[in-house]
Amino acid sequence: MNWVLVPQQIATGILNGGIIALISLGVVLIFKSSEIFNFAHGHLLMLGAYVTWWFAGGNQDGTEVFNLPLIPAFLIAVLVAIVVGLLIERFALRPMTGQPLLSIVLMTLGLALFIEGVVSLVFGVQPSAVFPSPFSPSAVFRVPFPGAMGGFIILKKTLVLSFGAAMLASIAFALFFNFTKTGLAMRATSEDHELARSVGLNVPRIFGLSWAIAGVIATVGGILLAMLTGASLNLSTVVLVAFPAILLGGLDSFLGAIVGGITVGLVQALVQASSNIEVRNSAEIAPYVVLLIVLVIRPEGLFGQKRIERI
């Protein structure tokens, strides 16, 4: 361990983990409500980033149709995400009700490819980096911290903003889920579809709602990421870091998703503080190694519920 790097890496890890947590939250939401593990979440996220980018004026090269500031562009993108979420639920996943797990996994994978194709058809394959961001990527907060490199921990403002937004979104989401009637209905549905249907809940509508919310969460995540790196087809790959986070936390736990996300951020960052070069260079696979270990020790994840199997 290279101790002088550790404070900074912990800070970076937590901040990066915030976004991973937000992305994980969207996947967990879909899983909790409809037992679907959404492999297309990363692509929804990319779509959200592109839509925002487009409404915000795109490349600013004179071909833009709209040229809105970030917030209105974001609001329109949210509306688009809701519609897309509803469409996906209605036309791709509702017909899959009762199909085996594998078919549903493949459906979301097919959906992912389809979205990728459509985005590259409409927005092009070149990364579109001109993305409105309130801060320059080099704007930072400097927090004095003895023992850190140079005596300071440095927090990129964009990262702090996205971490804050991710946490706010998570809290808003938790409040919604725990304290509103719709949230209660969603929780009930997540426990038992049949039972929810029998007590008069409109289960398809709740599934649709979950997808709409997941679409919104994805869009928020997409925008936060695009602020850091611009909109590109590569954005969807971030979900590959979120997957281990989700399983670490436990597939059916919101708190788990957040803790898992931050854990993965930390793991990736702390690995890079190692003094062994090969360990440092394993940042890409470190979350998966941790995941394998957790799966063997505690298969239901850190916060997941252990299910009683009945026969």
Place this chain on the structure above:
Amino acid sequence: MKKAISMLVLMSLLLGMVSASFAQQNDVTCESEVVVQVNDWLSKIADKFYGDPLAFPAIAAATNAKAAADDSFATIENVNIIEPGWKLCVPGAADAQTLLDSSAAGVLTQSADISCDSSNVGKKIVLYQQAGITGPLAAITGPGLINGTQDAIKAINDAGGICGATVEVVFNDTAYVAEQELAVYEVSRNSDPRPFVILTYGSGATVVLKDRVNEDKIVNIASGLNGPAVYNPPNGYTILTAPIYSDQFSGFIKWAKDNWASIKPEGAGDEIVVGVIGWDNAFGTGATTDEALAYAESIGVTVLPLEVVALSPTADPTGPIQNLVAQGANVIYNQSLAFTPATVIATTRALGLWDQVVMGGVNWSMDNSMLGSLGENAALAEGYYGVFPYLYWDDTDQPAVRAAQAAFDAGGYPPADHGVGYLLSYASVDAIRQAAIHAINRDGFDNLSGETFLSAMEDLGIVSAGGLFEFNVKDGNRAPSRTQIRQVQLNDAGVPTFVAVTDWFDLPDTRP
């Protein structure tokens, strides 16, 4: 589509010829005369007068034309070098356009000594090109590589083909999937007559085809990234047009060593410690080969072990950067492209380490894609060094570059494709033309084969013993082993431009 483009090319050529003759008849008139001030450069002046920095060749051409008759005007030999006090001729906007067109429509080649001994009108020469216009890599490299080749071939045909023979190109999409590269190659190699040259892109193709092209004796002009495929076995039929990353890296550290006194960060010692940040693939690890490391040791430069950054826009390089600095690195070299060098630049700035290191990278890392990834914060890259390939768009003293620029404009491609790829492809097709002519002259049209073609390339010095493409351009050999270090500097408008800080120089040879 092909028809439309060729019509466009044809029309622009016609226009160019008409206007060129017009320009010769009526002497150039200067709308204004400008005396060069300190800190001026041609593109800046062009930007001032025409609002287009790329219009500077018009000023150079007009000035040179004036200079022929009037000594008070300077003669511009190298557009990159103008001296304070020189008098320049700035033609009117219309004249400038005419001049630009005429220079663009100039002959494709610069080597006038290559002429045909025979005419083969009615015959045809088929080139086989395979690349991914679809697939994952297409998104990063862009279609520039392919369009460059195809436009160059069209230009050759429009100029009468190769010794009268029409050049045809058979293009096959491979999506950069190795299996597909192989399948397409099998078809090409079984064509009648057997192809003498194929054009491929990406290390997948280079690797998969390297033994096969040797067996089949077909020259593979590869923009591949894979050194070992070229050097093993040596003198093979794979000819690499892309710069060699280990050479570029060695050249960069050599330049840093030689110029350390002037470029070194404040407070840095005399000891040069280089850290490399790269992707975890053949490209990303291509700089720090054993040979390059041995070279670094021989010139007394310490190179730290490669720090890997994931090929993902969300990868955070804070750890690698701090690790390198903690180990004493005062030079950081990026072996990656687009978003990764962009985040490394931004993060280094954010960490407040920008002034403590000399930051640079391989040619692709200092390209429009990198500035594009920084978006409106492109100015952050100010001071970043890049090892440049042997040609760049502002080498407008090269007719091939002007021709490429004209073809690019005529093609109506998006600005994002205005990269090195298009240019290199365009230029390499021209070199193929030269070698083909030589082979036809020497051995006869019917004996044009991979073998005769390769030996013709060797005769002309277009290929080096190690399998490197060596372009013969006007001011000498600028093969992939030649380079120029450039730096991102902000022009007066605050727009980052790639400014040469060295002359062309030879890269160290770090081939295995």
Place this chain on the structure above:
Amino acid sequence: MAVLRPSGDFDVSYRQDMALIRYPWHWVLILATILVAATAPLWGNAYVVTTINQIAYTVIAVQGLNILTGYTGQISLGQAAFMLVGGYASALLATYWGAPIWLSLPLAALITGLVGLIFGLPSLRVKGFYLAMATLAAQFIIPWLTRHTFKDYLGGSDGQISVPMPTLGPIVFDSAEKFLYLSLVALLITTVIAFNISRTRLGRAFVAIRDNDLAAELLGVNLLGYKLRAFFIAALFAGIAGALRAHSERSIGTELGYNLNESILFLGMLIIGGLGTNLGPFLGGVTVIILDDVALQFGQFVAALFPAYSSNVLTSFRPIFFGLVLMLFLIFEPRGLAYRWTLIKAAWRLRPFSR
């Protein structure tokens, strides 16, 4: 599966009842297929031959995946990574021991099988998505290991090594035409093995685990043991496929694919062909590879109509096509083409009463 058989068609022994090839027209169909494939160098061009090669090893990989995912119900997102192991193993055996292909191929398969076992271990405790994630981990960890360990042997930073041409006694498989026979023989062997697995206790135990793992366990099937066997066999097949691919491409490494996309493609082939059927991998593999070509042609056609958007069109059509076809199959024909085929067969037998 309900078997509709013409009246008067009886089996007189169990052996006959259990046979795979029961009618003369089965033989005709099988022999004709083999003949067509084997004579490809005579009637087809080089592209056809290479594509048949590619289809052969792709089908082998999908057959392996079919045993794990189709029969045993364990989702795997790591089949391509296991191919990488097989390719490397065979390459190293041939390079350093000069092993002929009849030796290096099975040994590579075995080695891959053992690696598959390691990544199958989490199946002891997890299933469903959790297991899918464990295989996804394999898909990331295996390529990483090939780049970062044993650099002298695995190519390290280059991400690839050369693979010698396979030899069998005096024969050197140095052209796609010759290699075709190697692939076809391998495919024939794996097909027979896959069929045998599906009709014996092994296959029944696999399906039992898929259909009702708890009941299977209570009726004497050792879950971990058989899941591991399924992982082993899937990796075994991936090893054969990877070795074939490595030898036919004459190089192996992470620069040449073997990524998550390919693993997903294999799953898609399985769904389109028909999950848990022996015909599925064939139908799926051939369909997807042909579909890819169609998408390309269609993309070029559309690109010609809208030249300004040609790069967008060309890049996007493949994912759109594959994604859309996959989704449509899942919704309208979730049992894949193999099921459609059995319906057609049944309709043919019952004609003219099939409607």
Place this chain on the structure above:
Amino acid sequence: MTRPVHLSVKNVSLSFGGTKALHNVSFDVYQGEILAIIGPNGAGKTSMLNCMTGFYRPDEGSITFDGHEITTTPPSKIAGLGIARTFQNIALYTGLSTLDNIMAARHIHFKYGMWQSMLYWVGGALKEEIRHRQRVEEIISFLEIEHIRKATVGALPHGLRKRVELGRALALESRVLLLDEPMTGMNLEEKEDMARFVLDIHERQNMTILLIEHDMGLVMDIADRIVVLDFGVKIAEGTPDEIKNNPEVIRAYLGQEHEILN
């Protein structure tokens, strides 16, 4: 009772989270008898079966089979020792045919391994398959399901599926048969058929049968002895006549009194 004890449950307790599913339950199953476990819904009957087959591991207590401790033996091993069962909610392998379902249950009797499976013709797999196929055909004809031999079980009607499940349990050739509500959801005719099969099996093979069933009339008719569970506690054990008149049982079945007596 002089028959030897076959299966013995001693002080078994089981809980899920906070809820006690079984509390200190003990009883013996004797060789060759039909023992019924009855009790209201949620009394812990199926949990008891699950403990006996190793599917649940009791928190306390022990279960022995022929004197061997099997409390912690994994389920697949217990099946191999000779305990077969059917399931409350039919748990057939829906993708397999009737024949293959029953063949799959022969799993523990097969000798050949993975490699022989792959080779089939060499190594004896084919021979063994044919031998077991003969046994399975006997079961199929005993249960009178020849006509659905090659039908996929997922599509079969409820009654037949129950019968296939019984066939599957028989194929294990176990010494104890645990039947979890084999007659639920059947019409009278089907129930009678099923009862006939159970009695046949009992008589022909002198099979020990442990039965969970709600149809009291049927239980009283075919069971030798009855164990009554209520809220996880054994409240009675005895012959049908003893149980019929046990006040505890009547209290547990309050309001269902007549059902017992019918």
